[in-house]
Amino acid sequence: MTDLTAALRALHHGRRPDDPLILPGPWDAGSARMLADAGFPALATPSAGIAASLGVADGEVPADEMFAVVARIARAVPVPVSADLEDGYGLPPAELVERLLESGAVGCNLEDTDRHTGGMVDAREQADRLAAVRAAAGDALFVNARIDSYLHGAPAEDALERARLYAAAGADCVFPILAPPERLAEIGKAAGLPVNSIAKGDEFTPTRLGELGATRITFGPGLHRRTMAALATIAGDLR
Structure with missing residues (x-):
């Protein structure tokens, strides 16, 4: 386990309910440096934000290009970086872990939606894949297991x-994306692990999400979209 991995893992534990871990999402080396310089102790790349910065839709970035972007981000900053690897790009677990660690990232998101079929992977099949990732990585990787049940309208x-x-498969954190905030604590209790929530806007601030059971807050492509909106305003002023 590297010092960065240990640091990322430690950031998820011993937190007060009103102080969740805020992990902003850089899409390139420049945005990563800016966020690290602002004092954030770790960063979490968003696949959708990176895709948008490359001019393609979410899910259309080839694995080689995604790892290249993640590597540039990880090299640019002294803090731990976790990478959104979507469904793992069909790579064998050992290769996925090797390529991720070679990029310099020390954490990852792995989701249980199949990018080819658009449906959910069987729960036990996904658990087996996570277990294989854990076996390949040992304790060198922080694994955030995304749960897409609410995204697909599955029962709670x-x-x-x-x-x-x-x-049970060895995940370090679970990420029930789009889960109603009032269900976060229940999901965390079921897992016995930290819970990731995506930022919800003014009604559910990060502090409020923490009080409802979120250990960490991520933003998906939200920061990239806000940056592009600001740039559009600047461009309009220039014209």
């Missing part, structure tokens, strides 16, 4: 069952 019990299975 599906999210709880996946949380249990993924925790």
